Amino acid sequence: MTRPAFETLSLHAGQESPDPASRARAVPIVATSSFVFDGADHAEAVFDGTADGNQYGRMHNPTVAAFEERLTALEGGVRTVALSSGQAATTSLLFALTRPGAQVVMSKEVFGGTFSVVRKLLEPWGCRVDAVEPTPEAVAAAVGPDTVGVWVETIANPSLSVPDIPALAEVAHAAGAPLVVDNTWGCGGYLCRPFELGADLVAHSATKWIGGHGTLIGGAVVDGGRFDWQSDRFPAFLARDARGRTYLEQSPEAPFAARVHDLGLFTMGMTLSPFSAFLALQGLETLPLRVQRSCAAARDLASWVARQPGVSRVLYPGLSGHPGHEVAARVLKRGFGAVFCFETERVELARAFLDRVEVASHLANIGDAKTVVINPWTTTHSSLSEAARIEAGVTPALIRVSVGLEAVADLKADFARALAGVPAEL
Numbered sequence: 215m216t217r218p219a220f221e222t223l224s225l226h227a228g229q230e231s232p233d234p235a236s237r238a239r240a241v242p243i244v245a246t247s248s249f250v251f252d253g254a255d256h257a258e259a260v261f262d263g264t265a266d267g268n269q270y271g272r273m274h275n276p277t278v279a280a281f282e283e284r285l286t287a288l289e290g291g292v293r294t295v296a297l298s299s300g301q302a303a304t305t306s307l308l309f310a311l312t313r314p315g316a317q318v319v320m321s322k323e324v325f326g327g328t329f330s331v332v333r334k335l336l337e338p339w340g341c342r343v344d345a346v347e348p349t350p351e352a353v354a355a356a357v358g359p360d361t362v363g364v365w366v367e368t369i370a371n372p373s374l375s376v377p378d379i380p381a382l383a384e385v386a387h388a389a390g391a392p393l394v395v396d397n398t399w400g401c402g403g404y405l406c407r408p409f410e411l412g413a414d415l416v417a418h419s420a421t422k423w424i425g426g427h428g429t430l431i432g433g434a435v436v437d438g439g440r441f442d443w444q445s446d447r448f449p450a451f452l453a454r455d456a457r458g459r460t461y462l463e464q465s466p467e468a469p470f471a472a473r474v475h476d477l478g479l480f481t482m483g484m485t486l487s488p489f490s491a492f493l494a495l496q497g498l499e500t501l502p503l504r505v506q507r508s509c510a511a512a513r514d515l516a517s518w519v520a521r522q523p524g525v526s527r528v529l530y531p532g533l534s535g536h537p538g539h540e541v542a543a544r545v546l547k548r549g550f551g552a553v554f555c556f557e558t559e560r561v562e563l564a565r566a567f568l569d570r571v572e573v574a575s576h577l578a579n580i581g582d583a584k585t586v587v588i589n590p591w592t593t594t595h596s597s598l599s600e601a602a603r604i605e606a607g608v609t610p611a612l613i614r615v616s617v618g619l620e621a622v623a624d625l626k627a628d629f630a631r632a633l634a635g636v637p638a639e640l
């Protein structure tokens with residue numbers, strides 16, 4: 215049988231047939247902390263990995279496993295580990311990758327929470343992180359013999375530039391390092407499938423388009439299964455555990471996922487609840503439809519906003535004037551994303567806009583079925599210094615819009631009212 219299309223996988227992968235116990239068509243929520251063993255031999259075998267079975271809810275749960283399998287299929291990877299948040303996915307991935315003395319080359323435009331892991335955990339631990347422009351030239355200049363990873367996001371926030379993943383993969387591989395893509399903005403693989411473009415590892419915040427309704431916090435790490443970890447640069451993959459096995463021996467097809475499972479779940483306990491996994495599965499079922507529609511609406515609304523009085527600039531990779539349009543057209547499939555940013559001529563107008571919108575919600579999230587707006591300067595990026603914010607493309611009058619599923623005409627009416635009539639003295 216040929217590989218089913220993305221739309222089919224988003225409904226069926228991870229649960230090909232109804233639940234055998236109940237005949238339920240939906241994936242059941244298995245709300246249990248623990249699982250009964252068949253006997254002493256079975257318990258021992260499950261714990262030493264020689265028999266299939268669920269050890270304990272911190273590491274294993276059937277609802278979570280169905281979500282993991284579905285995401286693996288959608289991303290075209292070999293194994294996914296679901297975690298309690300996107301932040302947990304980032305943290306586990308970085309700790310699985312790095313060690314004191316190692317270097318990571320990171321796009322200087324990554325999500326602020328990712329920099330928190332760097333500044334508060336990795337650097338004090340002795341790992342060096344160099345933040346550079348996510349261009350092949352800048353990354354090539356930064357990598358060296360200690361580089362253990364190159365980290366970029368599919369669409370940078372808020373400049374909305376799109377790194378050239380194939381070119382970056384070549385640079386990373388030439389330096390002996392894997393390319394990691396935080397593909398949160400790639401919408402579960404619908405807009406971007408980094409493994410097809412040469413990336414080795416993918417991270418996700420499932421809180422955004424995967425969940426898709428602003429109802430859960432979750433994350434995932436997907437192992438592409440192609441990177442060769444047998445090198446002195448990655449001693450953790452050659453080390454033996456108490457049972458005398460390396461990650462490569464435990465899981466030859468996905469040793470990185472095995473290490474993330476060990477660190478993120480077994481050791482740090484950043485487990486996704488089965489309830490959240492169920493919501494993520496529900497989200498995935500409609501993800502293709504939602505993302506397609508939100509991308510079309512974002513393009514329409516972004517071009518319309520660009521023509522409104524008081525608006526000085528619009529950033530959207532789908533507009534031909536965007537500096538990253540050409541790369542975006544190569545790297546993104548099926549759409550240019552559901553987020554655009556605009557800047558008003560005056561800061562007061564941006565603030566008044568946020569106070570006056572009624573259809574759009576003013577909150578700190580993206581990827582919701584409802585349209586959401588925020589001023590990154592005073593919120594999501596406010597923990598960065600002013601200079602760092604400017605450097606990251608965040609300006610005081612910038613508004614980020616994550617377009618949902620409302621009728622575009624209603625959004626235009628809402629935005630027109632919110633932008634109009636702000637007194638000049640404001």
Ligand SMILES: Cc1ncc(COP(=O)(O)O)c(C=O)c1O
Binds near residue numbers: 299327398399
């Ligand atoms: C690109 C990206 N990665 C990771 C995260 C962290 O995800 P979470 O909020 O689910 O912890 C976010 C959250 O905004 C994000 O935008």
